[in-house]
Amino acid sequence: xxxxxxxxxxxxxYFGFVLGIGWVLKKKVNTSEDFLTSGRSVxxxxxSLAFLAANLGAQEVIGMCASGAKYGIMTAHxxxxxxxxxxxxxxxxxxxxxxxxxxxxVPEYLKLRFDEKxxxxxxxxxxxxxxxxxxxxxxxxxxxxxxxxxWSFTASIVLSAVIVLIYTFTGGLTSAIYNEVxxxxxIVLGFTPLAVLAVLKAGGWEGMSARxxxxxxxxxxxxxxxxxxxMGVEVFSMVAGLGFVLSFGYWCTDFLVVQRAMAAENMSGxxxxxxxxxxxxxxxxxxxxxxxxxxxxxxxxxxGYTIPAKGDGLDYDQVLTTLMxxxxxxxxxxxGLTALxxxxxxxxxxxxxxxxTVFTYDIYQSYIKPKAPDSHYLMVGRMTTxxxxxxxxxxxxxxxxxxxxxxxxxxxxxxxxAPLFATFLLGMFWRRTTGHGAFFGLxxxxxxxxxxxGLTIAEGKGGWLGSxxxxxxxxxxxNFWIAIWAWTTCFVVTIAVSLVTSPKADSELxxxxxxxxxxxxxxxxxxxxxxxxxxxxxAILLVILNVIFW
Amino acid sequence: xxxxxPSGWFFLLLGAILIVVSFTSDARAPxxxxxxxxxxxxxxxxxxxLMLWWSRRQVL
Numbered sequence: 001x002x003x004x005x006x007x008x009x010x011x012x013x014y015f016g017f018v019l020g021i022g023w024v025l026k027k028k029v030n031t032s033e034d035f036l037t038s039g040r041s042v043x044x045x046x047x048s049l050a051f052l053a054a055n056l057g058a059q060e061v062i063g064m065c066a067s068g069a070k071y072g073i074m075t076a077h078x079x080x081x082x083x084x085x086x087x088x089x090x091x092x093x094x095x096x097x098x099x100x101x102x103x104x105x106v107p108e109y110l111k112l113r114f115d116e117k118x119x120x121x122x123x124x125x126x127x128x129x130x131x132x133x134x135x136x137x138x139x140x141x142x143x144x145x146x147x148x149x150x151w152s153f154t155a156s157i158v159l160s161a162v163i164v165l166i167y168t169f170t171g172g173l174t175s176a177i178y179n180e181v182x183x184x185x186x187i188v189l190g191f192t193p194l195a196v197l198a199v200l201k202a203g204g205w206e207g208m209s210a211r212x213x214x215x216x217x218x219x220x221x222x223x224x225x226x227x228x229x230x231m232g233v234e235v236f237s238m239v240a241g242l243g244f245v246l247s248f249g250y251w252c253t254d255f256l257v258v259q260r261a262m263a264a265e266n267m268s269g270x271x272x273x274x275x276x277x278x279x280x281x282x283x284x285x286x287x288x289x290x291x292x293x294x295x296x297x298x299x300x301x302x303x304g305y306t307i308p309a310k311g312d313g314l315d316y317d318q319v320l321t322t323l324m325x326x327x328x329x330x331x332x333x334x335x336g337l338t339a340l341x342x343x344x345x346x347x348x349x350x351x352x353x354x355x356x357t358v359f360t361y362d363i364y365q366s367y368i369k370p371k372a373p374d375s376h377y378l379m380v381g382r383m384t385t386x387x388x389x390x391x392x393x394x395x396x397x398x399x400x401x402x403x404x405x406x407x408x409x410x411x412x413x414x415x416x417x418a419p420l421f422a423t424f425l426l427g428m429f430w431r432r433t434t435g436h437g438a439f440f441g442l443x444x445x446x447x448x449x450x451x452x453x454g455l456t457i458a459e460g461k462g463g464w465l466g467s468x469x470x471x472x473x474x475x476x477x478x479n480f481w482i483a484i485w486a487w488t489t490c491f492v493v494t495i496a497v498s499l500v501t502s503p504k505a506d507s508e509l510x511x512x513x514x515x516x517x518x519x520x521x522x523x524x525x526x527x528x529x530x531x532x533x534x535x536x537x538x539a540i541l542l543v544i545l546n547v548i549f550w
Numbered sequence: 551x552x553x554x555x556p557s558g559w560f561f562l563l564l565g566a567i568l569i570v571v572s573f574t575s576d577a578r579a580p581x582x583x584x585x586x587x588x589x590x591x592x593x594x595x596x597x598x599x600l601m602l603w604w605s606r607r608q609v610l
Contacts, residue, residue, distance in 0.1 A: 006571050010564065017560045024551050046553055178553050185557060189597065193590045197582050298581075305581060326581040331571040332590050333579075335564065 001148050001325045007334025014338045015163055017182065018345070022167025022175040032377035035172035036357040037104050038263035042174065046181050047269065048276035051260040052284075053180035056187060057347020058340055059137045061288055062144065065323075066316035068292020069307060071230050072216025073549050075292075076285040080219070081243040084278050084542050086251035088535040090261075091274040094252055096519050097428050098262060099270040100511040106255040107362040113427050113512045115435030116366075121442060123362035125416045126255060127355055131388055132409055134351035135395020140317075141344045142396060148321045149337075157396055160341060164348050165389045169382055173357070176349040177263060183342035188280075190339025191287050194320075197327040198294035201303060208297040216293060220550045232474030241480025245487040249421040256354040267520055268529065275534045282541060295319045348392065356384040411453065418483040419445025419490030426494050431506065431513045437498030445490025452485045453478070558601030565595025 029035045042050075067075040103109040107126065111119035138161065142153040167175045202208045208217065215222045215229055222228040223235040233241075251257060251274070261273035298305040305326055307314045324336045360381045369376070398405065423442055426433040454465030458478035472478040511517045527533040568591025571577075579586060 006567065006575075010567060013560070013563060013567075017556055021551070021553075021556055028551075178551070181553060182557055182560065185561065185597070189561070189590070189594055193586060193593075197584065197586065201581055303581065325579075327579050327586065329577040329579045329586055330575065331568050331577070331587040335568070335590070335594075 001321070001333070003149065003334060003337070004330045006331050007337065010331075010334035011338050011341065014186070014342065018163060018167055018179050021178050021182070022169075022171040025171030025175045025178065028174060029170075029172050029378075032360065032374050032381050033104070034174070035378055035381050036353075036360060037259075038173045038177065040263060041265050042177055042263045044264060044269040044272055044276065046177060047260050047264045047273040049184045049280070050177040050180040050263075051257055051273050051277040052281055053184035053187070053346045054256055054260055054350030055347075056184065056284075056343055057137050057350075058141050058144075058344035060347070061187065061191070061340065061343045062140070062317055062320050064285075064288040065292040065295075065320040068289035069296045069314075069319045070292075070316050072212070072293055072296075073219050073285075073289065074215075074223075074229060074231055075289045076219055076549065077238060077242060079281060079285050079289075080542060080546060081239065082247040083251060083281055084538065085243065086247040087274040087278045087281065088538060089248065090252040090258070091271050092531045092535050094424070094428060095261060095271040095274070096267065096517055097512055097514075098258060099264070099267050100517055102511075104262075104361050105357050106253060106258055107358055109512070110423075110427075110438070111362075111366075113509070114433075114438045118423075118435055118439045118442065119362060119366070121439065122420075123358050123366075125413070127358050127363065129413045129416075130256065130351040130355040130358075131391045132395055132413065134348045134355075134388075134392040136399055136410070137344060137347055138392055138396040139399040141340075142400075144317070144321065147318070148325075153400070157393060160345055160348070161389050161393055164345050164352065165386065168349055168352055168356075169385050172381070173259070173263060173353045176353045177260060179349065180260075180346045183346040184280075186335075186339045186342045187346075188287060190335045190342075191291070193332065194323055194327055194336065195287050195291045195294070198291045198298065198323055201327075202294040202297040202301065207301075208294060211297045211300045212293070216296065218550060219546065226473045226477060231476055232472070233477045233480060237477055237480040237484065241483045245418060245421060245483040246480070248425075249417055249419075249483070249487075253420045253424050255358060256350050259354055259357065268522065268531075271531045272529070272534060275531055275538060278538045279541075282538070282545060291323055292316075292319050295323055348389075352385060352388045352392070355388040356381050359384045359388075412450075414479065414482070415446045415449035415453070415486065418449045418486035422487050422490040422494060426491070426498075427513070429514045430498075431509055431515060432498055432503050433494060434498045434501045434503050436501040437494045437496075440497045441490040441494030444493040445486045448489035449482045449486035452482045456481065552605050554601045554605035558598045558605060561594045561598030561601065563598070565591045565593070565598055567591070568594065 033039050064075060098109060101109055101112055103112055107119045107123035110122050138157045142157040145151045145156040146153050167179060223238060226232050226234040261270045264270040264273055295307060299307055308318045308322060324333060328336050360377055364380050365377060419442055423438050427438060453462045456470045456472060456478055457463040457468050458472035458475045461475055462478060506516060509516045522530045568587045572585050572588035572591060
């Protein structure tokens with residue numbers, strides 16, 4: 001694929017706007033809270049789109065298109081089942097505690113609700129994970145641009161990292177959020193034409209359905225038995241593992257996304273952020289997954305399009321870029337690649353701004369240097385931004401050198417994440433939950449996750465504890481079951497330990513727990529300004545989508 | 551800063567570039583005969599214009 005002058009012009013134009021936004025917002029940053037939490041001043045339409053875009057990294061876009069070609073419309077479960085219900089839950093039920101507690105981060109909420117050790121556990125693992133995942137996605141992007149455009153690995157990751165650094169360093173979280181919205185628009189406008197062109201060429205949904213196996217065009221029909229579908233999962237692990245544990249664990253407790261809602265200008269805005277984001281989130285599969293399905297249909301229709309080969313199979317990660325090369329002429333091709341770059345940058349900025357907040361407030365201010373003047377924390381926040389990006393670049397090179405270490409780290413972070421939602425659910429809705437209960441619940445949940453991996457085997461992975469209790473048809477199924485066991489263990493242990501340890505007094509739990517928090521009365525507002533009716537509208541649309549593509 | 555203003559200008563400019571390219575170059579992608587630059591450029595320019603119009607109409 002070769003780019004022409006106009007493609008490069010578009011890329012440069014985009015970089016100019018992104019840096020310009022950071023520069024203009026520089027004036028607004030006077031305190032550490034302006035820099036790290038946006039001073040709670042961002043309008044609703046911006047926080048909701050940023051909520052979505054911070055999660056819409058390049059790996060997501062490329063990976064979803066790849067999964068579309070590999071698994072079909074079942075991939076949409078990562079949106080319809082694996083995101084929307086949790087987004088509704090965090091908006092309607094959990095945001096009053098996050099926002100009302102006036103905590104500046106999710107780990108800080110854990111400190112207020114439980115104790116120091118629970119906060120430290122969450123802050124350290126979260127900080128490690130953000131740097132690591134932004135490094136991994138940087139590595140994936142560098143590799144792709146090297147393969148597709150022949151750009152040097154170093155040049156593409158350093159260029160994008162430096163641009164993200166400049167606009168987050170100058171304008172802080174506000175700049176990251178504002179740019180995420182611009183990036184979101186670009187991703188939608190840059191990829192939608194591709195979806196339309198590919199689907200039309202493949203003969204529309206009817207034409208596609210006629211050419212590919214029926215399992216690719218149904219999301220529920222073939223979930224009864226794991227041997228019937230290419231994902232190798234069955235309905236229980238899909239709903240409980242992905243739809244409940246993993247999805248709620250991510251959307252309801254991951255500071256990367258929750259931070260966007262917490263930047264809203266008031267409680268009502270914070271609650272409606274994930275709900276408004278649910279509308280565009282629901283239709284994202286048509287932009288990122290359906291082109292992948294169309295690619296498979298095009299390949300079978302003898303149109304001349306083929307997914308590149310890799311070993312014995314196909315290199316699905318190249319589906320998106322090869323489709324662009326086939327459907328976009330010079331000009332639009334520049335827009336498509338700029339959109340890919342934008343998705344990468346929004347994902348990276350999301351990680352970096354979450355990292356610097358957690359590091360500055362939950363690690364530095366809590367354990368290294370408390371009680372310093374605010375200007376000092378602003379400086380630390382800025383320095384941490386630089387360090388976070390430097391660490392991401394280092395991780396990207398490490399990933400290039402040692403793939404095995406990366407797989408191991410990813411696995412370990414998965415173990416830590418899996419039980420989290422049990423802790424928050426109990427902490428927010430059962431005031432008897434204690435700090436010891438939360439901490440030991442998390443630790444034992446993490447251990448249960450590791451044990452499940454060690455005692456089961458899928459595609460040759462796992463089973464390192466000697467005996468094998470179960471064999472799964474796919475790594476995806478194994479991951480879902482790891483999550484289910486981790487969550488259940490954490491839930492049970494937290495309750496058991498809480499019952500034998502003494503809880504905090506009710507007076508210490510105001511605005512932190514259900515029953516001791518005033519939920520704003522919004523009965524007089526029109527329905528579209530109230531969380532509950534909005535959530536019901538989203539839920540109805542979601543059911544309709546699932547019925548159409550059942 | 552009102553984000554609608556820079557977003558509006560960005561897509562207006564991007565759309566303009568694509569529309570100009572659609573008339574000056576007859577580049578076509580291998581798998582489609584459609585003038586992709588013209589259609590997508592027009593859509594982007596309209597989107598940019600709408601953002602600018604919205605930013606003038608009301609303060610959100």
